[in-house]
Amino acid sequence: MRYIYFIGTAGSGKSSLVKAFKEWLDLHSIDTIVVNLDPGADFVPYQADVDIRDWVNIADVMKDYSLGPNGAQVVAADLMALNNREWTTVVKEFRADYCLVDTPGQMELFAFRSSSNTIIDELGKEDGFLVFLSDPTLAKRPNGFVSDLMLCGITQFRYDLPIMNIISKSDVLTEEEVEEMQGWSRDPYALYNALTDTDMSAQSIMSIELFKAMESVGMYKEMYPVSAEEGTGMEDIYSMIQMYFEGGEDIGKNA
Numbered sequence: 001m002r003y004i005y006f007i008g009t010a011g012s013g014k015s016s017l018v019k020a021f022k023e024w025l026d027l028h029s030i031d032t033i034v035v036n037l038d039p040g041a042d043f044v045p046y047q048a049d050v051d052i053r054d055w056v057n058i059a060d061v062m063k064d065y066s067l068g069p070n071g072a073q074v075v076a077a078d079l080m081a082l083n084n085r086e087w088t089t090v091v092k093e094f095r096a097d098y099c100l101v102d103t104p105g106q107m108e109l110f111a112f113r114s115s116s117n118t119i120i121d122e123l124g125k126e127d128g129f130l131v132f133l134s135d136p137t138l139a140k141r142p143n144g145f146v147s148d149l150m151l152c153g154i155t156q157f158r159y160d161l162p163i164m165n166i167i168s169k170s171d172v173l174t175e176e177e178v179e180e181m182q183g184w185s186r187d188p189y190a191l192y193n194a195l196t197d198t199d200m201s202a203q204s205i206m207s208i209e210l211f212k213a214m215e216s217v218g219m220y221k222e223m224y225p226v227s228a229e230e231g232t233g234m235e236d237i238y239s240m241i242q243m244y245f246e247g248g249e250d251i252g253k254n255a
């Protein structure tokens, strides 16, 4: 089973994309399960095959550890790793081709805590793939775009797993805005120019050398527009995953 982890800042559209991508995979008869790893979710928009809330409950954590909601989220993220033998066994029993993993709303609870490495190792690191969502409300401006690119790069280094970077909620952008962002993602010079045109102070702190260095270590990569709302861009996600794991061969169709 391949594990596809959806990561991004709070509200970037992870849970919505898991739902939309699952629907697309179902439509193409590709055997997929969905795991909710957000113990703090009030609501998830899909039918979770495995839900961490069955093992870790935020209200209980708040009570047991006398914590407020934020502290409880952090403890819950660690508890989910401590309990991982139990729930990962349930996940593995499904033996589907793909497992879509929805991660905690607050990105730092997953991306920046060692408990998530424990989880990824337990599920099988060689079968892992990351989808990083950039929120266009932030990333449509050059300085927001740079911040998101760096968050994506840091995430990549934290895990040492293959990663694809997508522009989430592309339906809220105009065609020109999508093209502009894709242009920045393909060409460090275009990004540098946009950044220094709109923000003079950026000139002193950002240099084109930084973007070129990011490019040479593989942190600078093309972004793909995706809309969970409209169901667009799903085949791009699927083909990137396919290309990575199977060198382009479609396992789903024969499974």
Ligand SMILES: Nc1nc2c(ncn2[C@@H]2O[C@H](COP(=O)(O)OP(=O)(O)O)[C@@H](O)[C@H]2O)c(=O)[nH]1
Pocket (backbone or CB within 6 Å): 008, 009, 010, 011, 012, 013, 014, 015, 016, 017, 105, 168, 169, 170, 171, 172, 226, 227, 228, 229, 230
């Ligand atoms: N327009 C639009 N809104 C979206 C899309 N995906 C998510 N949203 C909205 O963005 C908000 C956060 O989405 P959610 O999936 O909960 O984000 P998460 O915190 O990363 O899991 C919700 O109000 C969604 O309705 C999309 O593709 N297009």
Ligand SMILES: [Mg+2]
Pocket (backbone or CB within 6 Å): 014, 015, 016, 038, 041, 102, 103, 104, 105
């Ligand atoms: Mg969510």
